Amino acid sequence: MYLTRFRINTARVGARRLLSSPQNLHAAVMSSFAEIPLSENDGPRVLWRIDRNSRAETYLCLVSPAKPDLTHLVEQAGWPETGRWETYDYEPFLSRLAAGDQWAFRLTANPVHSIRRTDGEPTKLTAHVGLHHQVRWLLQRQEPAGFKVVEKPVERRLLPEGDQHELIVHDRRQLAFKKAGQRQSVTLVTVTFDGRLEVTDPDALRNTLTRGLGRAKAYGCGLMTLAVV
The missing domain is CATH 3.30.70.1200 (Crispr-associated protein; domain 1)
Structure with missing residues (x-):
């Protein structure tokens, strides 16, 4: 790689x-x-x-x-x-990643979920646009991805449910573009997460770093990189 x-x-x-x-x-x-x-x-x-x-x-x-x-x-x-x-x-x-290591990380992702508005209607992928739901999207994927986002000390938490983790969400964008040969535009919501993580499963995290996290990987989403804290 x-x-x-x-x-x-x-x-x-x-x-x-x-x-x-x-x-x-x-x-x-x-x-x-x-x-x-x-x-x-x-x-x-x-x-x-x-x-x-x-x-x-x-x-x-x-x-x-x-x-x-x-x-x-x-x-x-x-x-x-x-x-x-x-x-x-x-x-x-x-190869050096080890359980318990802590790293700063960056991830640009396409946080989406499946919804069905009425019975019998097929599910539809819909973007998470609220900050709380975007954070929850990431936290729901951290364990199988081989890491956990580090939690702040209690005295540094601003809100009981909204600011518990060493995590910043920024550069939220809505992109519209056309695929080759198609008339209808594709709309893509992206968001960048900057934070600090602890390695829980080195093999799973290696997979995340080389295979990506979430959808829209062809369009600039899914790449997580690590840096020294």
Whole structure:
């Protein structure tokens, strides 16, 4: 597995075109491989995410079973004369994960749930738009994903039920785009979670980091990354 980071030049028209459409960006990401890595038997897959920081910098983060070549992205949405990307071997880090370790994490996800408005009606996927429900979506998935979000000390909790965890929810977005060959637009609600977690099941967490969490993985959701607390 490989972990790649590429800074996007948002002043360029090509960059703005990619950032405006998860469909276009997905195609550009998959074009980074001479042979597209296939996810077999729910194995590791290509995951990506757009990150923005306080310095108004925009990055593409990418996890993949094969090493990517982002030359086309540098030419289209980077700095062709000076731009480059950074790719690291992800396996040594993944192999060191151990139960009880604590890490800062970031996850951009598509929190959805299935609803049925009337009897006999098929279920329909609907986005969680409320902060409380988005947090609950993540907490419901933490155990099978191999981690638990760290709880705040009692004296630091602002609300009995709304602020118990070391977790910030931000960059909530509603994206609308068209898939190739389709007239109807696709609407996607995304949210970014920043927080601190404790590893409970290293194997399950390795699966989460390389296979993704939740839906809409092709469109920039599901990639969780860890950093030193």
